[in-house]
Amino acid sequence: METTIAYMKPKTVKEALKFLQKHGGNAKIIAGGTDLLNQIKKGAKTPAALVNLKDVEELRGIAVTGKTVTIGALTTLFEIQNSEILAEHFPVLPYTASLMASPQVRNVATVGGNLANAAPSADMAPPLLVLAAKVEIHGPPKKRLIPLADFFTGPGETVMTGENILTRIKIPLMPKGARCIYRVHTLREAMDISMVSVAAYIKGRRKVGKARVALGAVAPVPMLVPEAAEVLEGQPFIPERIIAAGVEAREACKPIDDVRASANYRRHIVEILTRRTLQEIADGATS
Amino acid sequence: MTAKGEMISITVTINGLPYTAAVSATMNLTDFIREVANLTGTNVGCGEGECGACTVFLDGSSVNSCIVLAVDADGKEVTTIEGIGGPNGDLHPVQQAFIDCGAIQCGFCTPGMIMQAIWFLKQNPDPTPEEVRAGLEGNLCRCTGYEKIVDAVLTAAQQMNAVETSVR
Amino acid sequence: MTENNEYNVIGKRVPKVDAREKATGAAIFGHDLRLPGMLEGKILRSKRAHANFTIDISKAEKIPGVVAVITAETYPHVKNLGFLQDNPALKKGKVCSYRDEIAAVAAVNPETAEDAINAIEVEYEDLPNVCDIEFACMENAPVLHEHAPDNILKHRYDFVHGDPEKALEEADFKVTSTYRLQYVAHCCMEPCFAAAQWDGPDRLTVYSTTQIPHLMQRDLGRVLGIPAAHIRIKQMVIGGAFGSKLDTYPYEIITCLLAKKTGRPVRIAFDREEEFIASVTRQPAVITVSHGCTKDGKLTARIFDAVLDNGSNSSWGATTPHIMANPVSSLYKVENVRMKAKMVYTNNAYAGAFRGYGNPQATFAIESNLDELAKVAGIDPLELRRRNFNEPGETTPQDLKITTCGMKECTEAAVEAIDYDKPLEEWEGVGFANMIHVGGGARIYLSDGSGVTVKVDDFGRVVIITGATEIGQGTDTAMAMIASEELGVPLENISILNSDTDYGMWDAGVHASRTTFIVGNATLRACRMVKEQLIEAAAKKMKIEPGKVVFEKGVFYPEGGSPEDGMKVDKVARSMHFRRQGKHPMATYYYDPPNELQDMKTLKGNVSSTYAYGTHACRVKVDPETGKVKILKFVAAHDVGKVINRQGIEGQLHGGIAQGIGYALMEDMVFEDGKLLNPNLLDYKLVMARDMPPMELIFIETDDPEGPYGAKGIGEAGLIPTAAAIANAVESAIGARIRDLPITPEKVLAAIRGVK
C-alpha cells in the first residue's frame, strides 16, 4: 500500500540520465524544489523517484563563449540577479530575476526549474523568448539544442520527456543598438504571480530593425507574438506603430478566467502593457 | 496513499552542533529542525514558501526551510533563530532592534523576519527604507503593518554600522 | 511627538514585555507543544458543498499506527456548537459545506493520520447547492437545516428610531445604494491549533489558542457533557487571532474526543490550506443604505438593510449586526434611523468575529453612501460631515451615551494632515471616513468583567494574575505599565501570569477592543488597593498616620522627610508578613464596566461605557489604463482617550490599517459553488511591506472619565473606516463609485469606462 520515492543525487549529467532511464520516465528531477515540493505535497505529482541535480556542477554557472552566453540550468535566480556577465550583456535578466518570488525563494530556485516547470506565468520565459534563447536538452532521443520558442507545449508541459534533462540555456549576444526589457502587471508590489507580463526586444532607435514581443500568463504557454513584431519591423519607432503592436498582442493572446484576473481584463492589459513596454524602450529603457 | 521518500541518513550542523538522523528523502528542512533537532523557534505559517516564517540560513543564504529538502542540507551548516545571539543570552542587534522598536506583536512571523533581516543586511548594510521593504518581500506579517519592522531593520543597520566604524 | 510628562510610565514608548521570548524563538506556540505520547489528529472534511453521505471507516482503522477513527456515531451524545447550537462537531449523514467535518483520526504521526484520512470511504449523494443568498431566500429553494425551513436564521435585527421612511420621503436630497462586502480570511500567521489530554473519564486539560478561555471552559463542559469545573484551559502563545478564536469550534471538540477515545494526548494543527477552508471568515454582506438630508446638509434619515450570507452554520458572524447597529444608529447625528438585518443559510463558509465585528462592513456602506449623498446634494463631503458631527453629552438613537467624543477633532486633524483642499492632479483623489466603535467594553454577555490579582513579594517583584488574553495586542505590557506607574516598580520587576483558567480570574475574552480598558481598570484598582496596604504598613513602621506617608517612585517616606530615608516596596512588603498574623500584600479587583446589555428586541441600551472615534483619510492615484490604485499617503486620527503605550498603540493602528487596505484593495476569498478557489497565500493576497503607503498617525486624547488614566479601547478601530476612506478617495479620483469590495483594478477600470 505504501509507495516509496527513491532518491538519488548524481554528480554528472550522464549519471543523472541513467537514473532517469532506470525509472522509465517516472522519476522527477529536482533542482531548487520550490515548485516541485509543493506539487508533491499537494499530491499533484507522485514521482517514483527523485533525482536531485544539486551536485551536478557542470550545470552551474554563467559564461560567455564567442557570441553566446551560456547559463547552466542549475543557476539560481539569485545568481542571475547578481551576475556581472548578465548585467553587462542582458540586463533584463537580472532585473527579471529580481521581480520573481522572494529573496529566500530566489536563493534556491533555478532558471532551469522555472522553464521546465512550464507555468504560463513563468517569468524567465518571456525575456528569454525575445532574446531568441535556445535550450539544450540531454537524453533520449539525443542531445539537442532547440529554440525556447519550441520548448513549451502546454501548461506544465514541454517537449521534454521524463528521461530528459534541461542542461543549458544559450543566448546569442545582442547586436549593438538592441534593447530588451520586461514588464509585469501584478496586484501586489511583491511576491505576486503576474496577471500579464510582456517582454520586448527592439533593434534600432528611430527605425525598428528587428523586433520581438513575448507575453506571459495569457495563454497556455509563454508565447512570442510575431504579429506584434511585424507591425514594428522596418517601420519608424513611433507611437502609432507601438499602439498597433499593442493591438496585435491583444488579438494574439489567449487568456483564461482564473482567480487572478478575468480573460477580458488580461486581454486589455496585454494591449496596454505591450504598448507601455515598447514605449519605454523607445524612451531609452534598458532592462 | 501519500508517498514517502526513501530513508537516508544525513548529518546537518545546526547552530554549530551536528544532528544525524535517517530521514525520508521528501522530509523538508523545517521538520528536521523542529522534529529532529527539536528547535521550535522556526515557525511554519504556510509550508509553501509564501510567508517566510520558516526562514533559516543554509550555508549562509536565507531560505524557506519548508521548501528545502532536509537531504539537501546534508553536510551543510544551518543557522536558526536560536543560533544568532551571543553567549550568555546576548541578543543579535537585529533582535534587539525588533524588541526596542516595537516590531513584534503576536511574534509568529518574528523569527523568520529577523533571519531574513540579518541576511538582507549582510547583502546591503546601509539600506534605504524602500530597500528594506524589498528585502522583506518574502515575509508576511498580519499584525504590524510592517512599519515598525522596517524601523527596526534600519535601526539595526545604523547600530551595526556604528559598531563597525568604531572597531575600525 | 510630545511625550506625556504627567506620568512616569503611562504614555511612553515601552517595548512589549513578551518581545524577548518572541525575538529569540523561545516562545511556545501551539505547534511547539510536546506532550509525552501525543498523537496526531486529523479531520476528514466534506468534498461537497451539499450532500447526503454514508461513510466506511473500516479500512482506515486497520492501518498500522492508527489509534482511533471517530465519526458522529462514536459519541452520539455530544452537543452542538455555535451561537444557535446548529453545528455538530462531526456531521451525521449530511454535509452543508466544504468545511464540514465527517470523521477524524488519531495516529502516531501526521503521515499515518493523513493515510488514514485518505482510506476513509465516503459516498456522497449530491443535493442542490445553495451558494447564493438570493437563491437561498427564494420559495422552494433547497433547505439546509430543518430548523430553518426558509433558510433564514430565526433571530433578526430590527432597530428603528423616529420615522425614517417618512423622513426619507420628505428629505430635500436622498440617495440609495447597495454595497457588497466579500469574504475575507483572518490569516493569522499561526494556523489553528488545539491539544487535549484527559486525566480519567472527566478531567480534561485543553491546550488552546482561544481568545475566550473561560467561555471555552463553559462551552466544552456543555458540549462534552462534563462539569466545566473539571476542565482546565491552558493557552499557548497565540500567533494572531483578530477575533477568529472567539468561538469554540468543531476541531477543538474533535481534539477532545480523539484524546478521550485514545486515552492519550492528541493535537490537531491545521496547515495553511485547511486554515483557509475550515476557519471562520469575516462576515460577508449585501447592504442597502439610504440617506436623506435637508438643503443645508442636516441628516434626517438613514435606512440600512443588510442581508448576511451566514454560510452553513452559525458562529459569531451571525451576530455581527448587533455591532453594525452602533454606526447605523450613532455615526453622526441622524434623527430617524432604521436598521434591518437578516442572516441566510447557504452552503458557503461561515463567518466568525473579525476585528471590528461587522463595523467595517457597516461603516463602508454608510460612509460611502454619505459621499454619494454629498454629491447629490452638491455639498462638499467634508462639509456634510461637519454639519452632523457627534458631540460629547449626546444620547444617540440607540441610547448610546456619548461621554467623550473626539469626532470633530479627529476629522479636522485628519483632513488637515492629508491636505484635503490641495488641488488634485489628474487621476488623483482624496477621501476620508469616520467611525464610532465601542471603546469601553461591550456588554454582549451578561458579564463584561475581568478579575485581576496583584501581588507584591518580598523582593519587590510584582506579579499580576489575570484571566485576560494576550494575542499580540499588548495588553500584558499595558498591565505591567499600569502596575509600574502605580507601585513605582521598574517594568523588569513585573510579571504577568495568565493563560490558565485554573488561576486566571474570569474574563469575558479578548474582543470588542475591551482588554486594555477593562483589564486596565481592574489592574489599576487592584494596584491602588495594594498601595493602600503598603502605605498602611509603612505608616505603622514609621509610626505616623497613613495620611502622612508619601509614596514616590517606589519609596515610602514621611511627609516633609526625604526619599533617601524612606522604605522601598520590598521592605514594606516584608514588614507586613514577617510577623505574627502577618498579611501578604496582594489585592484582587474585579472590574465590570457601567454599560448595559441591550434589549434584543429594540436593540437599545448603552452597550459600552465609552465610544472610540476616528478618521481615516487618504490620497490615491489611479492608473486610468490598468485601474490600479496606489495609495500615496494615509492618515489615521483616533480618539484614543489617552495613550497608555505609545509604541503599542501605533503598532495596533499600523496593523489595523494594513488589514483595512487589504480589505479595501486585494483580499478576497473566491468561492465557486461553495468551494474556495484560492486557499493559499499567493492567491489570497495580504498586503506586504512594499504595499504599505506612508502613514501618519494622530492621537486625540479626550481623557475619558471611565477609562484607565482616561484611555479608550482601540484594538479594532484601526481598520474600521479604512475601506470607506479608500473607496471615497477612489471615487474622487475617477468620478465613479465602486460599491463592491475589494476595489480591484478590474472593477476600477470598468467603473472608469462606465463614466466615459
Ligand SMILES: Cc1cc2nc3c(=O)[nH]c(=O)nc-3n(C[C@H](O)[C@H](O)[C@H](O)COP(=O)(O)OP(=O)(O)OC[C@H]3O[C@@H](n4cnc5c(N)ncnc54)[C@H](O)[C@@H]3O)c2cc1C
Ligand atoms: C512563494 C513562491 C513564489 C514564486 N514566485 C514566482 C514568480 O514570481 N515568478 C515565477 O516565474 N515563478 C515563481 N515561483 C515558482 C518557482 O519558484 C520558479 O518556477 C522556480 O524558478 C522553479 O525552480 P526550481 O529550481 O525550484 O524548480 P523545481 O521545483 O526543482 O522544479 C520544477 C519542475 O521542473 C523540473 N526540472 C527542474 N530542473 C530541471 C532540469 N534541469 N531539467 C528538466 N526538468 C527540470 C522538475 O522536475 C519540476 O517538474 C514561485 C514559487 C514560490 C514557492
Ligand code: FES
Ligand atoms: S512556512 Fe515556509 S514560507 Fe511559510
Ligand code: FES
Ligand atoms: S507579529 Fe504577528 S504576524 Fe507578525
